[in-house]
Amino acid sequence: MSVLIVGSTALDSIKTPAAENSRLLGGSASHAAVAASFFAPVRLVGVVGEDFPRRYLSLYRKHHIDLAGLQILRGKTFHWSGEYEVNMNNRRTLRTELGVFESFTPRLPAAWRNTPFVLLANIAPGLQHHVLDQMRRPRFVVADTMDLWLNIALPELLKLLRRVDGFVLNESEARQLTHEDNLFRAAKKIHRLGPKYVIVKKGEHGAVLSSGSGLFVSPAFPLPRVVDPTGAGDSFVGGLMGYLAAAQGPVEKNLRRAMIYGSVVASYCCEGFGLETTTRLTGAAIERRVRALEELVRF
Amino acid sequence: MSVLIVGSTALDSIKTPAAENSRLLGGSASHAAVAASFFAPVRLVGVVGEDFPRRYLSLYRKHHIDLAGLQILRGKTFHWSGEYEVNMNNRRTLRTELGVFESFTPRLPAAWRNTPFVLLANIAPGLQHHVLDQMRRPRFVVADTMDLWLNIALPELLKLLRRVDGFVLNESEARQLTHEDNLFRAAKKIHRLGPKYVIVKKGEHGAVLSSGSGLFVSPAFPLPRVVDPTGAGDSFVGGLMGYLAAAQGPVEKNLRRAMIYGSVVASYCCEGFGLETTTRLTGAAIERRVRALEELVRF
Secondary structure, eight states, rough: OEEEOOOOOOOEEESSSOOOOEEEEHHHHHHHHHHHHHHEEEEEEEEEETOOOHHHHHHHHTTTTTEEEEEESSSEEEEEEEOTTTSSSSSSEEEEEOOEEEEOOOOOOOGGTSSEEEEESSSOOHHHHHHHHHHHSSSSSEEEEOOOOOOOOOOHHHHHHHHHHHEEEEHHHHHHHHHHHHHHHHHHHHHHSOSSSOOOOEEGGGGGEETTTEEEEOOOOSSOOOOOOTTHHHHHHHHHHHHHHSSSSSHHHHHHHHHHHHHHHHHHTTSSSSSGGGGOOHHHHHHHHHHHHHHHHOO | OOOEEEOOOEEEEESSSSSSSEEEESHHHHHHHHHTTTTEHHHHHHEETTTTTHHHOOOHHHHEEEEEEEEEEESOOOEEEEEEESSOEEEEEEEEOGEEEEEEEOOOOGGGOSSSSSEOOOOOOHHHHHOOOOOOOOSSSEEEOOHHHHHHHHHHHHHHHEEEESSEHHHHHHHHHHOOHHHHHHHHHHHHOOSSSSEEHHHHHHHOEETEEEEEEOOOOOOOOSSSOTTTTHHHHHHHHHHHHHHHHHHHHHHHHHHHHHHHHHHHHHSSTTTTTGGGGHHHHHHHHHHHEEEEEOO
């Protein structure tokens, strides 16, 4: 089955202690779409400007990502610049130029309204609502977010939480949203806001799924060297949704394994700048790390 | 088989945002010994003063901890006071009164020199050496430590690392010791200092074992409420060594499961002040959480 993904489609200029790269293909939807593409057909909803390099369109197409929902508007592509500190855990936004995103209204091709799996990747909650408004009873909807929206669009985000099956956020965002320091109590509070499935990302410490059937702790693949963690969270949720869309049987049954596949794609993402390593991934490379994770937690 | 445990035997005065308790039974050896006692016979090496409450001696004995290596000296028992911040992750030492520890020289009963499993729980590296000097070819030796010894007794600690099979330390200590931010590279560096098995404790994020046969990620039992984390690390390594001493077959084969049992005892430790919940533990309660951890990581 297909996954519809809406989110940011951007150019990223990224500085790490070791190197600097400018105008890489980035954005939550780009990372999530490429990650999902290893498992299922992907439909991408987003917007870019006239300056968007053609080679990036080719790169989407190479991954069989359907671009019928990608608008190319007059103006500049959304551009984000950021810098990582030595430990690669803290990052600082240097500049954000919204460009064509300022006037973006997502419009879905009619044939896409029945897409069973919907990923509302990180983007303004208003746009996430707007996409959901155009869908006809999707089977499974997951939303991602970031601290910015907790700060400037909390009412819209809270409204969104009542409309989604799953919600993905990182540890500090979970604390910010719930004013609860304990992760497990925080997850309980988030369930009460709507989502049946709450996934808290903990970076190098893995991720935790909370659902009616209890907790699942997904390990992170141990990386001796992180080159650029930008897009790791988006790759995680993209891989997860791609796996779910391709898997047989009920979502509940497949969700744990979907998180493992998401973690694996995210681990590869961290090993190169932007989408550098993710786009070179093979099914065999993914399966190899899935088996390594099985071995990592076996006791 | 038996486990010999040396470490601090102390009175702890602990303040948390919720409560305050003074002169509880504490110290690395007390926590580790009680934790190990659920699995194997324990031999305790330590020192207390004349002020040491008799009920604490009874408590050790209730757990069948052999006290032939516990010296009772003129003077005061080692007393530690500390305070936890709201999130229970950061703690501040308010006062340390060494008391009889200042003149402590561990002396092992002759019959103990052949004990197969030796836990050098957190204490000055000089004392850890002193115990090891008295042992005759123990089967498996594990050392724990703390940041204090990295700061004031590094040469002795480094010498110790060449004499032990396993070394347990927490994440920030691993970074401090190796000047390496990445945990997996840090573990590799620590192997080069001597220990075949390196276990890095990550608190609520679990623990990681690094050995010749690769990595193992042990989850932490998810606790909705932490009452007092004092002694959790000591309980972890105590439970681990107790399990190893009781298990059949080679240590290498049993180490992963030993970490799981250690994690479980540590989780109970955090749910009460001092040794309050640990001393009330039953085998059934331990097995219940081991099964819960199995379910937690299953995919």
